[in-house]
Amino acid sequence: MLQKKNLSLLLGIFFGVIGVMSYLSFPLIYPSSGSSNVNANVVVSSACFIGISPNSITFGNMAPTSAYDTNVLVTDTDNGGNVAANILLEGTTWASGSNTFAVGQTNYNGLSQSSYLGVSLTTSLVDTAIQIPAPTVLSPSTSNTVYFGLEVPGGTTPGTYTQTITFENSC
Amino acid sequence: MNFNRIHLISLFFIFSLLSFLFINLNYAQFGEVAGQLNFNASIGGSASLPFTLINGGSKPLSFKIILPTLNTIPNSTTPTFSISQMNGTIPSGGQLTLNVTVYMPSNKNKPGMHWSGILQAIELSNNTISGSGAILQQGVAKIVGVTALKPVGLPIIYIVLIILAIIIILGLLYYFIIKKVKKPKFQSKIKQSKRKRTLNSNKKSRSKTK
The missing domain is CATH 2.60.40.10 (Immunoglobulins)
Incomplete structure (x- = not known):
């Protein structure tokens, strides 16, 4: 009786050990083959850019009371952005040494005009309501145009006058 | 070495290409x-x-x-x-x-x-301009x-108020505990004095009977 019991106990231990060893050695004999996946992620933020061309406007020689048609083209380009941008504008007073004339003598328009016709420029930043469409992967560069005109007021002292116009894109 | 028309055209082309690349790479x-x-x-x-x-x-x-x-x-x-x-x-x-x-x-x-x-x-x-212009x-x-x-109250004020409340609560608890503890002591002293009196009176009465 005791011998049988011992035999069955030994067999039990033997198969138990074999089972445990098989379980432990399975990954070693059959290592997991193929590829492991590494998840990558990126958060793309919304952005807009600005690039204006040209970087100066020349109105040439103008007599007092004369006007330059609102047709001087400036292109504002968003190269690489992904949302629409609004064009904002502001300017400085025309100055030639100590002589000046008003910033509002310069006007702008979203469309080219055959006369002096547009919105007067101001010294504070103003939303022009001219929008640059959102660039896309297929069309990564979008732009819009602003046309400028100028009227020299009567009585303006002769001189070489300059002004600074600032373009700002907002999104 | 004589430059012919093809050489000049190719040089012009290369120069244009380099200028284009320079302008476009520096934006x-x-x-x-x-x-x-x-x-x-x-x-x-x-x-x-x-x-x-x-x-x-x-x-x-x-x-x-x-x-x-x-x-x-x-x-x-x-x-x-x-x-x-x-x-x-x-x-x-x-x-x-x-x-x-x-x-x-x-x-x-x-x-x-x-x-x-x-x-x-x-x-x-x-950016500059030669002559008049913008x-x-x-x-x-x-x-x-x-x-x-609306203004947010300072946390220090809240902390001070909480501390004050704790002090008041502890003070009240302490007061009531002391009161409760002292009362029985006082009463027990009265009881003890009463017992002593009765004992004394008993002794006196016994001595009288003797």
Whole structure:
């Protein structure tokens, strides 16, 4: 009786050990083959850019009371952005040494005009309501145009006058 | 070596190509991360938000900041702004996040008051013009909104109040405990004195009977 019991106990231990060893050695004999996946992620933020061309406007020689048609083209380009941008504008007073004339003598328009016709420029930043469409992967560069005109007021002292116009894109 | 027409044309072509590449490889592209900056600042406190500028170009880009000039509201004190950097340079292909903080004065301001303005980042350029005309410069702008919220009480005041409340509660507990403990002692003393009296009277009566 005791011998049988011992035999069955030994067999039990033997198969138990074999089972445990098989379980432990399975990954070693059959290592997991193929590829492991590494998840990558990126958060793309919304952005807009600005690039204006040209970087100066020349109105040439103008007599007092004369006007330059609102047709001087400036292109504002968003190269690489992904949302629409609004064009904002502001300017400085025309100055030639100590002589000046008003910033509002310069006007702008979203469309080219055959006369002096547009919105007067101001010294504070103003939303022009001219929008640059959102660039896309297929069309990564979008732009819009602003046309400028100028009227020299009567009585303006002769001189070489300059002004600074600032373009700002907002999104 | 004689240059013929083909040589000249090919030289012109190569020169044009190099000029094109030089111009196009040295461009600046100033940008910003989209979204409005809406500040909710408690009266007497402040609030901060990030403003991220991007240089998508191939050369470093220098800029200056113009802080917003907010609209004025009658019978109020206009909030003031500060920014972590008023100017700087962004490397090519880089980004720079500035921290914009608004301070909400407590004087005259009420919850719900709202101000708006424009935060500007202007690219510093050396654009010039020969003769008369307009010099153009470029930048990015951000619409800024500021709303006043009701003032938040100082945590120190709350802490002081809590400590005071604890002291009062402990004081009351101590007072009542002392009272409860002292009363029985007093009563027991009275009882003891009464017992002594009765014992004495008993002794006296016994001695009298003897």
